[in-house]
Amino acid sequence: MGGEAVTPGVLGEVLFFMDVPIKAISKERPRVGKAGHVYTPQRTRDYEEAVALLGTENRAGSTAACPVALSVTIRHTIPASWKPEKKAAAQAGHIYPTRGDLDNKVKAISDALNGIAYVDDVQICQLKAEMIYATDDGICVKVTRAGYTLSELRVTK
16 A cells, blocks of 8 residues: 655756856845845845856756755966966865855855755755866856655655
């Protein structure tokens, strides 16, 4: 009398991917206006809108409704003023960027992809993020299935 579990999708399947040439910026803290209302600074709003537009252009499927894993690689350009030895060390991954907080940059990206890569960033249950030096600025975002919704796991009779 048992049923069969319905599990559409495969754990680890790529649900969203984009690799775009945009400079990552940190999400700024909310500000309090003169009238006492809280607002997001314009620079953060503009950046999140740009990432959302790029996300929409790179979306291949539907918005994920399941638990997801988010992987973000933020690339910073190696400074031209560096000596060749230091540039080589940066390109080999021995020197990492220290401009801005990684977690604040990831927060701006994850907020921007709400409703595009996933319904809401509350679905992110696994996170991998890194900041590296590269030849050009950019962000690479990959969203994969990390689990199933309760409705996907319902037993059918």
